[in-house]
Amino acid sequence: MEELEVRVWRSAGDGAFATYRVPRQTSQTVLDVVTYIQRELQPDLAYRYACRVGMCGSCAMSVNGKARWTCRTHVAKVAANGRLELAPLPNLPVIKDLVTDMSAFFEKWSRAKGSFSGALTRHDDFARVPPASPRRQAVDAGIECIGCGVCYASCDVVTWRPDYLGPAALNRAWTLMNDERDVDGLERLRAVAGDAGCHSCHTQGSCTERCPKALSPTAGIAGLKRMTAKAAMKGDL
DSSP states (O other): OOEEEEEEEESSSSOEEEEEEEEOOTTOBHHHHHHHIIIIIOTTOOOOOSOSSSSSOTTEEEETTEEEESSSOBHHHHOBTTEEEEEOOTTSOEEETTEEOOHHHHHHHHHTTOSOOBSOOTTSOOOOOOTTSHHHHHGGGTTTOOOOSHHHHHOHHHHHOTTSOOHHHHHHHHHHHTOTTBOOHHHHHHHHSSTTSGGGOOOOOHHHHHOTTOOOHHHHHHHHHHHHHHHHHTTOO
8 A cells, every 4th residue: 555654743842753654545635644643653643623624724734834724635735755744833832743822823813903893782783784885895805714823824924023913813903994893993903003013014925825715814914004004194093
């Protein structure tokens, strides 16, 4: 039977790669490979997954140097010469093996005012947002984000300056800035206009290129730059 040579990062901090031989199967995903290693070869291998069908994003890791969802990544598309190298997502602290600490990632969502803030109560009628309105259509480039961290791990600016809010948090801020029901827009603009906010983006586009859902955080960040510039000209920032 044909085999894969798989190098997997083990431990945290001063860890190292360990090599495993895994049987190659038809329609095999990278997550299938990791699961085989954990179940058959290395029972204490730590990795994270939940749905296996591209809905949760928790299985994301670095595959041959690129951040990907392993459940949606087929071995046939990435195994050069029958070899794979698996590592934890970059730009995040490693807990153990392939598992990273996402605390800082989600903390930046909070810093970017990534929570919806409305004025209506349960006693009010439902707010109606016309699907064809320009603001509603503007969020289509980023509204389906599930917070997997692939864009964050692929962002060189995050690597250079860890305080940068990052594409996921800024993308979330952009979608809320275009939500007609939200009432916290000015505070959100102030949060993303700082030195570690949207203007730190170098528009390299790695976040958009690597997003498994084909979203465009780059477009959302550009939109925030325009919004903050207009607010500054009005004296609101």
